[in-house]
Amino acid sequence: MKTKNLLLMFAILFIASISSCATDDFQETIGVCPVVQATSPINGATGVSFNPIITVTFNEEMDAATINQSSFTITGTGQVAGSITYSGTTASFTPTIALSPNTTYTGRVSTASKDVMGNALQEDYVWTFKTGIAPTVTTTDPINNAIGVNLNKIITADFSIAMDPLTLNATTFIVRQGTVVIPGIVAYSGTTASFTPSIPLTPGTIYTATITTGARNTAGIALANNYVWNFTTVSPAVITTVPTAATGLFFGVFGGNAGITNQGLNTVINGNIGTTAASTLVTGFHDGTTGDVYTETPLNKGLVNGRIHTAPPTPGSATSEAIATQGLADANAAYISISPAQKPGGTDPGAGELGNLVLPPGIYKSAGATFKISLGDLTLDAKGDPNAVWIFQTAAGLTVGIAGPTGAKNVNLVNGAQAKNVFWYVGSSAVINGAGGGVMTGTIIASAGVTFSTPGNAVQTVLNGRAISLVASVTMVNTTINVPAN
Incomplete structure (x- = not known):
């Protein structure tokens, strides 16, 4: 009987050495099974951007054919459409359309996912993350449709949340007179971006200011749409005759x-x-x-x-x-x-x-x-x-x-x-x-x-x-x- 048990044990070990993962007589896992080691976003993450590439990293190389739309899913209010790629030990899910703001999403990698030896995950891997809120422009100075604006006015925009200063620059904060872009210096402090024109504005002229969707908050979330407003400078002094x-x-x-x-x-x-x-x-x-x-x-x-x-x-x-x-x-x-x-x-x-x-x-x-x-x-x-x-x-x-x-x-x-x-x-x-x-x-x-x-x-x-x-x-x-x- 002892000899028989020893032979059975050697057989199990031999199988484990070939297939990486097996169970013994007592349904205990032996060898190396595929598991999820890391995800991005991590479990419980908040403030996630609306266009993330969602990744799952395994402990070993997986069979790419088993990492697909059925085994790797993202759901929010419904299942999220997206494309899946696999490289090394990492599977990536790229949503087809932007995720919704302020929404909790669930990622799932099912037991249909297998390693190159055919060993499956022992159980579904499930995690959650929540998207952030898109920043908005709350106030501007001058306000929209303001009139009588000074010719040396510093134009400002206040945001609902802290922004990434690197995304507020001459390409995302633009002031135009018609189609002509006005040169100026863009700065950011607190939650306020400012535009200081390099030349005085022209009297009695309509200007258009724009904050583009290139402006992002510290979580990388962009404005949902360009924010555009207009203002008119002070009317020129009227001189009908020379003194x-x-x-x-x-x-x-x-x-x-x-x-x-x-x-x-x-x-x-x-x-x-x-x-x-x-x-x-x-x-x-x-x-x-x-x-x-x-x-x-x-x-x-x-x-x-x-x-x-x-x-x-x-x-x-x-x-x-x-x-x-x-x-x-x-x-x-x-x-x-x-x-x-x-x-x-x-x-x-x-x-x-x-x-x-x-x-x-x-x-x-x-x-x-x-x-x-x-x-x-x-x-x-x-x-x-x-x-x-x-x-x-x-x-x-x-x-x-x-x-x-x-x-x-x-x-x-x-x-x-x-x-x-x-x-x-x-x-x-x-x-x-x-x-x-x-x-x-x-x-x-x-x-x-x-x-x-x-x-x-x-x-x-x-x-x-x-x-x-x-x-x-x-x-x-x-x-x-x-x-x-x-």
């Missing part, structure tokens, strides 16, 4: 009651200059019409291709003083006519910085009391309208250019824009290209003085316009001023 008093300005340079100073050998004024001060406070010039000299030195000689009008003594006169007095009245009237009180509604498209902007006609008022042109040139685009007008208002200073030999900045005119239609209302003083060089444009009317370049700069600074100071002097170094025809 009346400004069109009648007689002077290209006016030094209030304080005088005008030239410090250079290459200053040329193509127009008239004047001050209500005595002639002795005009220095470094000669009158190109009469030949009269106003305190020139070997290093400070400037030509006025027009007339110089001052109070006495000679070469000033009572007649010239009267002309200068009327010029001051015109300048004050022009100053008031382009003030915020008379021309309200100005916007600040660059938060005080006008460099690198391209601006349509309109009124622009500095929110912080100063304007500067330091990051690059300012371009004024008339869009084909030769009567287009620009008014820039600052309660304090205007600074054009930065320090250094290449610090000069320009105000450029395009598409029909004219220098005679550009006006600068300056509450205190204006400093134009202190490092020398550059082309400034427009009529500058400053309360407390205008300065062009600084002593020692040989490179020519140009103003196509007028430099008017109401209560202080105008100072220039190697400057050309071309007074536009009215």
